[in-house]
Amino acid sequence: MNLAHVVIRQEAEGEYVVGDPASGNFIVVPEVGARLVELFAAGRTVEEAAADVERETGESIDAADFAQVLLESGVARETEEQHQWAISKVPTWLVKPFFGPVAWTVYAACLVVTLVMFVVEPSLRPTYEDTFVFPDIVLSLVVTNVVVILLTFLHESWHAFAGAAVGVPSRLRLERRGIFPVLETDLSGLWALPPVRRYGPFLAGMAVDSVVLFLAVGPRYAWSRGWIDLPPLLIRILAMVVLSQVAKLAFQTLAYLRTDMYLVMATATGCGNLHQVTRLSLKRLVRRLTPDEETVLSTAHTQDLRVARWYRLLYVAGLIWMIWFAIHFIVPSAKVTFGWAFGVLIQAPALSLYWWEGFALLAFTSLNVFLPLGVAIRNRRRATA
Incomplete structure (x- = not known):
């Protein structure tokens, strides 16, 4: 387990942020957790780190379980490999x-x-x-x-x-x-x-x-x-x-x-x-x-x-503003574009250039209107996976 890259910073009284700036993975841990990270980064094994913390605090701790949390959260790395975005x-x-x-x-x-x-x-x-x-x-x-x-x-x-x-x-x-x-x-x-x-x-x-x-x-x-x-x-x-x-x-x-x-x-x-x-x-x-x-x-x-x-x-004021914006900007523009697109699809000869223009407009507007719903469904599926 590699923790040489991890940074530790005190966020509040008794709380520390530890994580990998390169990957963007961070977790909040108590003071004893920050101490374990320091020991792991210094090369201590799980057993040695647990023994050190017990000597310092007088309390036993499950260092192996904490090490697993670091790996699962992405804070710790199995190897030295580091991904850098462009x-x-x-x-x-x-x-x-x-x-x-x-x-x-x-x-x-x-x-x-x-x-x-x-x-x-x-x-x-x-x-x-x-x-x-x-x-x-x-x-x-x-x-x-x-x-x-x-x-x-x-x-x-x-x-x-x-x-x-x-x-x-x-x-x-x-x-x-x-x-x-x-x-x-x-x-x-x-x-x-x-x-x-x-x-x-x-x-x-x-x-x-x-x-x-x-x-x-x-x-x-x-x-x-x-x-x-x-x-x-x-x-x-x-x-x-x-x-x-x-x-x-x-x-x-x-x-x-x-x-x-x-x-x-x-x-x-x-x-x-x-x-x-x-x-x-x-x-x-x-x-x-x-x-x-x-x-x-x-x-x-x-x-x-x-x-x-x-x-x-x-929070509530923001919800009200979003509704107001939808009523005064999104709905009127969508009404115009949907109305024009349906009118073209009904009146223009099927599969003509003008008909395809109406179809493209309908698809384009639908994407803009319904894309948020698609993203919401995707996020819900990821959360329940």
């Missing part, structure tokens, strides 16, 4: 300037100036109609989704670059947050760092989103003031980008969905399992919990329980 190979010196004091000042200024432009010129604020850049609905949705995907990769790449700037590797995965399918950058290795060093990687995606939003709103603001002349098509494309970025930034504030701001808040408050504790405390108000769920609450850390008392208000 993004971890980005040199720190190359990306570090993008996350220094000057860079963060630029990110904040972009967001503040954009908000001022929204206040001064309300017509720049996004509406669901901004999705339809072209008269051709299919072309509009294709272009919009391509742009959204590219900007999403930019958002997640900025998380990864910020992680690389502090020496933490990362990987991308498809997840679900409420009704939204999302790409997520796994930066579990950040938990090996002191809290103050985690904020930059957590906020990096929103930072670059603020820059893109500013670059989309700025030209439209100048055009609205008559300072510059822009082609109508470019104005519509910029409006579509604004809608995408505003939705993305607003989404990240939904802390109840374990978004970027949730990670910031959990770190700031020193919580380890705030989301689950809050969700179960709310669930208990409306229905009976399972024995396992009751165990989670009864054994929850006091800090998680304390913060959950007011965090529940943000």
Whole structure:
């Protein structure tokens, strides 16, 4: 069992985070567990480590069972082999300037100036109609989704670059947050760092989103003031980008969905399992919990329980916002596209080019609407496997 790579950091009184920054596997252990990890890393056998701990504490401990936990959690390795994701190979010196004091000042200024432009010129604020850049609905949705995907990769790449700037590797995965399918950058290795060093990687995606939003709103603001002349098509494309970025930034504030701001808040408050504790405390108000769920609450850390008392208000507010967003943006745009697609399929000659265009639009829109359900089913199957 190889533990030379493991880092140990005290998280709270009597609690330690131990894990492998390269794989992103971390667990929280008591002080005696951290001591066992130190002994294992120093080359002690299971029997020797157990004997050392018993001499130091006067209590016997099942070191073999603890060693098995380390292996099953992925913290310990059977060999020296270490997998590194491609993004971890980005040199720190190359990306570090993008996350220094000057860079963060630029990110904040972009967001503040954009908000001022929204206040001064309300017509720049996004509406669901901004999705339809072209008269051709299919072309509009294709272009919009391509742009959204590219900007999403930019958002997640900025998380990864910020992680690389502090020496933490990362990987991308498809997840679900409420009704939204999302790409997520796994930066579990950040938990090996002191809290103050985690904020930059957590906020990096929103930072670059603020820059893109500013670059989309700025030209439209100048055009609205008559300072510059822009082609109508470019104005519509910029409006579509604004809608995408505003939705993305607003989404990240939904802390109840374990978004970027949730990670910031959990770190700031020193919580380890705030989301689950809050969700179960709310669930208990409306229905009976399972024995396992009751165990989670009864054994929850006091800090998680304390913060959950007011965090529940943000949780409920986020649910309400998500419903409002679905009603005012997702449902209207889906209604337009589904209506157009069904109309084409009914009226156009079967298997004609126009008919296939309607079929493609129907399939494309269905994917966007039902993908969150598919991700939820996948996660449920993985959890019960």
